Amino acid sequence: MPDLEQFRADTRSWLEENCPETMRQPMMDESDMVGGGRKPTFKHPDQKLWMERMAAKGWTVPTWPKQYGGGGLDKHEAKILREEMSSLQCRAPLQGMGISMLGPALLExxxxxxxxxxxxxxxxxxxxxxxxxxxxxxxxxxxxxxxxAEEKDDYFLVNGSKVWTSGADKADWIFCLVRTDNSGSKHHGISFLLFDMTSPGVSVKPILLISGRSPFCETFFDDVKVPKENLMGEQDKGWSIAKYLLTHEREMISGFGRGASKKFCETAVEAIGLEHGRLADPVLRNDIAKLELNILAFAKTMERVGDETKSGKGLGAASSIFKYYGTELNKTRCELMIDVNGEQAMGWEGDNYAGGHFSRTWLRSKGNSIEGGTSEVQLNIIAKRVLGL
Amino acid sequence: MPLVLNEEQEMLKSSAAGFLAEKAPVSALRKLRDDRDAAGFSRALWEEMSEMGWAGIAIPEAYGGLEYGYVGLGLILEEMGRQLSVSPLQSSVMVGASLINIGGSEAHKRTLLPAVAEGKLLITLALQEGLHHAPEKTALKAIASGDNFILTGKKVLVMDAHVADKIVVAARTSGNAGDAEGISLFLLDAKTEGLSRERVIMVDSRNSGNVVLDNVSVSKADLIGDLNGGMAILEQVLDIANACLSAELLGLSLQAYEATIEYLKQRSQFGVLIGSFQALQHRAADMFAELELCKSMVLASLQAIDNGEDNVSLMAAATKAKLCEVAERVTNEAVQMHGGIGMTDEFDMGFYMKRARVAQQTFGGYSYQLDRFASLNGF
Structure with missing residues (x-):
């Protein structure tokens, strides 16, 4: 496939030329992520430059069609782009619910x-x-x-409230599940609305989490008028879109904690040291060995499911375990990260002890097995849909 | 190489499944046990398996085998795990033939491997001496005497000891028990003077045995590999054996698990199917997740062997550790969820639990493998 080889060479040289050096450093935390928006915040001017250059090529969303601002790449080209970005350690130029969640749903x-x-x-x-x-x-x-959402002449009148709305205090628009009919089963009568967060009647209150951060909000709707053309999909049949997006979300969350640049056990060896070639803390060594084993086995399972899908076998039942297993694994990893780094890891702010990085990451991970469907809900789904119990 | 079976492998797996379900199901194992069968396996069945090429599946074509690799052997062992089929495939093919193929001279390979591939020669390994798998602790002495070595000592837990034709004995030719260096491998005829064998009945009703060597004389020509260099060969063979035993553990775990899920859908108590209880559903769903991880690890480690990757030891240790953990849990839960019937000899589930524990321990159980995995990871 000479065309693909050419594409790879062109892609690499373009990335080398256009990706600023600062955008090839690993991201440390959420403040290094770029979300865009009407009032964008950039920690570094290169973030803006990198986002704009990639957007101009459509490579913030490489596989979307060109007429919608995408790169129009097929899956082979998209894979090459991913590989080249990863080999140059280029950061994602733009992230957020628009790209990862609403976009795919809009296309569908x-x-x-x-x-x-x-x-x-x-x-x-x-x-x-x-x-x-x-x-x-x-x-x-x-x-x-x-x-x-009550149906009026040319609009829906929306009243109620949402909770755990990620980034609602910074968001410009919301995609929202509302009830347009209460007469049938609970899965019927749900509709999918898109509206501007500056609409009169929308108010937002950030929720302070145990991690000391406020990534989520409470969002209130008081007689918000949403034009009817902002209904996505069929009225009363929004549950199918909701389910589609939940699947997307679960795949995303199951990947949390992956892609760490260093193996966990290497960090442990640096922090604790070896005695006779073994980690000096034998109890911790045992726990870390179990964690590394499960990280390896989980990664191999993601790889296997990916390969099965590529070979045309379709997405197997194994994919139903990703959200459950991935988030539980990440919680274990964060607990052990605290053990490995000792009491210092409990530092909360200031220049000492990584400025609370470990403690805040550890606290944040507790939400992984709650958001996007709790672990218990995931087990219910496996028991019912896969095992037929 | 993608982590997925190709069409040929899928066919091998399904034909093995069909053959074993018909010819070598759990009831055949039960009969061997109840009849106190002298051989401990069916020679007629072994002949059939050999005619299908199974005995030569991982042996190179140049020595009469199919050269189908260890993914192929693993697929058969997985199906054997499902049926608890008994045969010398593990002693003689998984271990014996691998030993000769990896460590043997050209002459060894030419004379021995074709006969193994035909199913006419059984070779086993006599390694363990103590309570636990610990190859470097080999103490059985081999003392040089002219062109020969004189071996004296006792080996335990030798697979198919009483029916083997040849026995490869790990012996110490220098250093002390605990040293990785100084172990040598000797190929002995099972009928050699001074060698005695005792069959030992194990909980899984399979052939195991003790081998006692009393001033047994072996020629230098019967060294497998270099003098004092046996450990390097053993390590490779043990990696293969542990990956393959993991495949067997996977098959038996899946079978025990699936039977349990079926039972949850049939058994009623308190007026409802017990599968409707969330306490059982969540345990079943969690085991489902663990078994999916097991499938990935078994295939990945067998592929690593066939591709000659440099992480075979790490993958084999990881896979065996994972399978030990999960097989133990699944077989325990299978008995628990079946309730009283799971405790009866009449019901098959006990056979699965018994075989699982033996296969787990063979060539190193959970703690041994997890420790090895950590060491290979540099901690």
Whole structure:
């Protein structure tokens, strides 16, 4: 495939020329991520430069069609781009719910007008999206959501509240599950609305988490008017879109904690040292060996499922374990990270002890097995859908 | 190489499954046990298996084998695990033929491997001496005497000892027990003067045995590999054996697990199917996840062997550790979830639990493998 070889060479030289040196350093925390939006914040001017250069090529969303601001790459080309970016250690130029969640759903379920209105702005980083799913009374049981959207002449009148809305305080638009019909089963009567967060009646209150950060918010809707053309998919049938997106979200969350540049056991050896070639703390050595074994086995399983899909066998039942196993593994990893780094890892702020990096990461990981469907819900799903119990 | 079976491998797996379900199911093992069969396996069945090429599956074509690799052998062993089929495939092919192929001279390979591939010659390994698998602790002495070595000592837990034709004995030719250096491998005829064998009945009703050597004389020509260099050969063979035993453990775990899930859908208590209880559902779902990880590891480690990758030892140790952990859990849960019937000899589940524990321990159990995995990772 000479064309692909040419594509690889061109891609590499373009990346070498256009990816600033600072954007080839590993990301340390959330502040290194670029989310775009109407009022974007850039920690470093190179972040803006890198995002704009990639967006101009459509490579913030390489596989989306060109008419929607994407790169129009096929899967082989996209893989080459990923590989070359990873070998040069290029950071992701733009991240967020728009790219990873709403975009794919719009491509699948959106009208042509909606695609043309929203996708290019997502690709360019012009609009920051948030997701209105969970409610105070609808967490694991998401389908019992009650945020009401009454049908009026040319708009829906939305009243209710959402919780755990990621980045709602920074977001420009929201994709939101609302109830348009209460008469049938709880899965019927849910609709999928898109609206501007500056609409009159929308208010947002950040939630301070145990990690000391506020990545999530409470979001309130008080007589918010949403034009009817902002309904995505069919009215009352939004649950299928919701499920589609939950699958996406679970795949994303199951990857948390992966891609760390250094193996866990290497960090442990640096922190604790060896005695006669073995980690000096024998109890911890045992726990770390179990963790490394499961990290390896989980990675091999992701690889196997990927290879099975590529070989045309379809997505096997094994994929149902990713969210559950990946998040539980990450929680174990974070607990051990604290043990390995000792009491210093409990530092909270200031210049000492990594400025609370370990403790905050550890605390944040507790949410992994709650958000996007708890571990218990995941086990229920495996028991019912895979095992037929 | 993608982590997925190709069409040919899929066919081998399904034909092995069909053959074994018909000819070598658990009831055949039960019969061998109840009849106190003298050989401990069916020679007629072994002949059939050999005719299909199984005895030569991992042996190079140049020496009469199929050269199908260890992925192929693993697939057969996985299906044997499902049926608990008994045969000398592990003693003579997984271990014996691998030893000769890796460590033997050209003459050894030419004279021995074709006969193994035909199923007419059984070669086993006599390694363990103490309570636990610890090859470097080999103490059985081999003392040079002219062109010969004189071997004296006792080996335990030798697979198929009483039916083997040849026995490869690991012996110490220099250094002390505990040294990796100084171990040599000798090929002995099972009927050699001074060698006595005692069959030992194990909990899994399979052939094991003790081998006692009393001033047994062996020629230098019967050294497998270099003098004092046996450990390097043993390590490679043990990696292969542990990856293959993991395949067997995978098969038996999957079978025990699937039977248990079926039982949860049939057994009623308190007026409902017990599979509707969340306490059982969550344990079943968690085991499902662990078994998926096991499948990936078994295939990855067997592929690593066939591709000659440099991480074979690490993969084999990791895979065996994972399979020991999961097979133990799954077989325990299978008995627990079946309730009283799981405790009866009449029901097959006990056979699965018994075989699992023996296969787990063979060539190093969970703690041995996890420790090895950590060491190979540099900690």
């Amino acid at each position: 379920y959106g009208s042509e007008a909606q695609k043309l209105q929203h996708l290019p702005k997502i690709a360019n980083g012009d609009i920051w999206w948030c997701q209105g799913y969970s409610e105070p009374g609808a967490g694991s049981d998401l389908a019992s959501l009650q945020t009401k």
